[in-house]
Amino acid sequence: MARTGFHEVADRVFVARYPQWDVNVGLVLGRDGAVVVDTRASSLQGFEVLDDIRRLGMDVTVTHVVNTHIHFDHVFGNTAFSAATVHAHANVGRGLEADVERIKALFRADPDDGPELGYTSRDVVEVLATDVRGPDCTFEHSATIDLGDRPVSLTWAGRGHTDGDICVHIADADAMFLGDLVEESADPSFGGDCWPLEWSDTLTSHLNWLGPESVVMPGHGTPVDAAFVQRQRDDIERVARVIRERHAEGWTLEAAVAEPDDRLPYPLPALEAAIRRAWEQVPQPTTRS
Numbered sequence: 001m002a003r004t005g006f007h008e009v010a011d012r013v014f015v016a017r018y019p020q021w022d023v024n025v026g027l028v029l030g031r032d033g034a035v036v037v038d039t040r041a042s043s044l045q046g047f048e049v050l051d052d053i054r055r056l057g058m059d060v061t062v063t064h065v066v067n068t069h070i071h072f073d074h075v076f077g078n079t080a081f082s083a084a085t086v087h088a089h090a091n092v093g094r095g096l097e098a099d100v101e102r103i104k105a106l107f108r109a110d111p112d113d114g115p116e117l118g119y120t121s122r123d124v125v126e127v128l129a130t131d132v133r134g135p136d137c138t139f140e141h142s143a144t145i146d147l148g149d150r151p152v153s154l155t156w157a158g159r160g161h162t163d164g165d166i167c168v169h170i171a172d173a174d175a176m177f178l179g180d181l182v183e184e185s186a187d188p189s190f191g192g193d194c195w196p197l198e199w200s201d202t203l204t205s206h207l208n209w210l211g212p213e214s215v216v217m218p219g220h221g222t223p224v225d226a227a228f229v230q231r232q233r234d235d236i237e238r239v240a241r242v243i244r245e246r247h248a249e250g251w252t253l254e255a256a257v258a259e260p261d262d263r264l265p266y267p268l269p270a271l272e273a274a275i276r277r278a279w280e281q282v283p284q285p286t287t288r289s
């Protein structure tokens, strides 16, 4: 996949899809500035985004950056946007330093090419060289960026892919960025920091804002519609239902991660972290003494 730059998906709402980690970056234009949604995986990659914005030839000044969640492929490029205010959920602010160390340690241990994820060892060098810039403004539930002629709404509706995933909603354009709460080019990613039992409820909240004409940008892959988000929500709910059932029936964790079930919409190995996380997260029955 080559770098193809930004294209407009709704009124003055653009998206660019980049080959490394197949990640999406959004651009929302307004009278008094512009918002960039996610910044890719390194300082260098952030500067490439700025370059692609310049290539639009529209005299855009990026006044705000929004990080949809904490993961490096959405945050590390913040450094390139020195003149902009960076917004993210409070949990991103709280957790970023530790997550930067975690991800850099992983790449130091395995700095080779990742062809299946579209990155090379040169990209890894850039990730490791990046002095990560965290958010300037954080919020717990909601925030609004005023671009003069249009508001951009940031909403946290609960935990899911991580504990700090937010929705970026441009109501007048009927467009929404959902970060990795939804993925199009791959199955949703259940990692070691996911909240599998709460994820579907979070998506249900965001679905309230969507209609038949809405355009939704996933963290990875092509834009989707509300029906796609609904289907992925239902699949994620199926995962939670099977996990809850196993826990309630007293399965051991070892059995729960090993036993297939036809109702699971994703391959079992991709759900191992979700099952482990759920075992830590399911409230334990309180015992009387």
Ligand SMILES: [Zn+2]
Pocket: 069, 071, 161, 180, 189, 219
């Ligand atoms: Zn992610």
